[in-house]
Amino acid sequence: MAEILLIDHVGHRGDGVALVEGHAVYVPYALAGETVEVAEVHGHPDRRRLLAVESPSPERIAPFCKHFGVCGGCAIQHWQMERYRAWKHALVVETLRHAKLDCEVAPLIDAHGNGRRRITLHARMDTHEVVKVGYAAASTHDIIPIDHCPILDPALERALDAAWALSEPLIATGKPLDIQATATDNGLDVDIRGSGPLQPKLIAALSRVAEHHRLARLTRHGELVLLRAQPTVAIGKAKVTLPPGSFLQATAAGEETLAALVKDHCGRAKHIADLFCGVGPFALRLAERARMAAFDADAPAVDALAKAAHAPGLKPIKAEARDLFRRPLVPQELRDYDAVVFDPPRQGAQAQAQKLAASRVPVIVAVSCNAATFARDARILIDGGYRLECVTPVDQFRYTPHVELVARFTR
Numbered sequence: 053m054a055e056i057l058l059i060d061h062v063g064h065r066g067d068g069v070a071l072v073e074g075h076a077v078y079v080p081y082a083l084a085g086e087t088v089e090v091a092e093v094h095g096h097p098d099r100r101r102l103l104a105v106e107s108p109s110p111e112r113i114a115p116f117c118k119h120f121g122v123c124g125g126c127a128i129q130h131w132q133m134e135r136y137r138a139w140k141h142a143l144v145v146e147t148l149r150h151a152k153l154d155c156e157v158a159p160l161i162d163a164h165g166n167g168r169r170r171i172t173l174h175a176r177m178d179t180h181e182v183v184k185v186g187y188a189a190a191s192t193h194d195i196i197p198i199d200h201c202p203i204l205d206p207a208l209e210r211a212l213d214a215a216w217a218l219s220e221p222l223i224a225t226g227k228p229l230d231i232q233a234t235a236t237d238n239g240l241d242v243d244i245r246g247s248g249p250l251q252p253k254l255i256a257a258l259s260r261v262a263e264h265h266r267l268a269r270l271t272r273h274g275e276l277v278l279l280r281a282q283p284t285v286a287i288g289k290a291k292v293t294l295p296p297g298s299f300l301q302a303t304a305a306g307e308e309t310l311a312a313l314v315k316d317h318c319g320r321a322k323h324i325a326d327l328f329c330g331v332g333p334f335a336l337r338l339a340e341r342a343r344m345a346a347f348d349a350d351a352p353a354v355d356a357l358a359k360a361a362h363a364p365g366l367k368p369i370k371a372e373a374r375d376l377f378r379r380p381l382v383p384q385e386l387r388d389y390d391a392v393v394f395d396p397p398r399q400g401a402q403a404q405a406q407k408l409a410a411s412r413v414p415v416i417v418a419v420s421c422n423a424a425t426f427a428r429d430a431r432i433l434i435d436g437g438y439r440l441e442c443v444t445p446v447d448q449f450r451y452t453p454h455v456e457l458v459a460r461f462t463r
Contacts, residue, residue, distance in 0.1 A: 054103060059086045064143055066127030066453045070100075080190060081121055081130060083109040099191075111135045117202050124190035126203065126451040137162075137447070140455055144423050144445045151427035155440045160455075163448040165305025167205040173212070175219035175229040183223050185216045185231075203451065205303070207235035214242060214265040221257040222247050232297055234283070239268030241283035243297040247272055271296040288337040290363040295352035299330055306448025306456065310419055311337050313444055313458040314393055317417040318342070321390035327376055327404060328396045332357035332369075334419075338393070339366040345389070349375040380404035383411040391415040400425030402432065409436025416461040426457050433461050 059068035059082045068082025079100045082088050087107040090100035102121075105112070115121070115129035128136055141160045148155060175185045176195045186198040199212060211233035222229055222244070230245040242262070250258070250272055262270040262278040270277040274296040283294045288311075294300075301307035314334050318324055322342050326335040329346035331353045338344055339361065348354050351373040361369035376396075380403045386392065392413050394401050398421055408416055409432050416433060420426035430440055438461040446456040 123196045147423040158444040163306040163309040164450040169205045170234040173215045173231045236283035238281040290336040290360040292360040303448045317460040318391045325392045327394040344369040380407045386411040393417045395419035398422040405429040405432040418459045420457045
């Protein structure tokens, strides 16, 4: 049954929020001040499906993607950019205020650049035995087929055609497929998950597809299917050969922006530890002027970093595979560093933050993709005697509620 709601504000996930008898009701794709017609969402009493906007906000604009509102990738394309940016900045301010963290938040930096350089596409066969390749719909497991995504780096656009072609010989296995594609300096690097072991006939078919679409590399769960060229990315003076399925910052501009902030916050430190280092987007750049120690649980990523560290013009980098959630660096191990950088996954770095709080490291630079877990870890550092000097939000996930943070702590 349809109902009419007045939207009070835009919530932290990008949904419009209406107040109904004192309770929040969430309406995707609605803006503050709008009167909207909505329908119930089965099994979700606090959510509604937008049917129509009866009285639109003057801040509403036309979305630029034909899939917006159906595809679950972007939450906000319908809001004026200035208001969107103010909302995203406010997300950080409100999260820090709620955690009682007193710190000025710098203006939001737009780091969308040329667009996303890595995506994961899903391939499924529906009940009518029709193959669908695309993104998952918002709040469901339905796959929305796509043939174009305007937020991608142009270097990644060919990944859509390649994913459709790769799914054809594999979908008969009856398994749901995830196809991760990354744009590298030498072409597309594609890793397929979910297919199960491949028989020689399937490997041959996939190799033909990879050759036709001129993929740099094709792997299945990290196992090599075809290599035409080593998939590499330039990081400062170094060139890194990516392990299959490697994590990279979503945009090249995002990585460069975060690294520039990290480098600036480290100041003149001569010996720096990079925790949760990945393939080295910070360590390899910082090594241009400081000795580095880099740690991460992802052994292939650490190995790739170590090989890239031999590039001319870099100071020594010690790279070690170590699970910092289970074995965080302790104060005695941290005592020789002038600065520590840590960039954990979304769950944050609670165990490592506790050890850092007990250390005497003079400068700590935190990078985070989750303001809530950042606030938790920041509170641990502050309670241990550190001072939060500054926080800078970085927007490389444009049109979504996700925001990166870079912060500097000192003793």
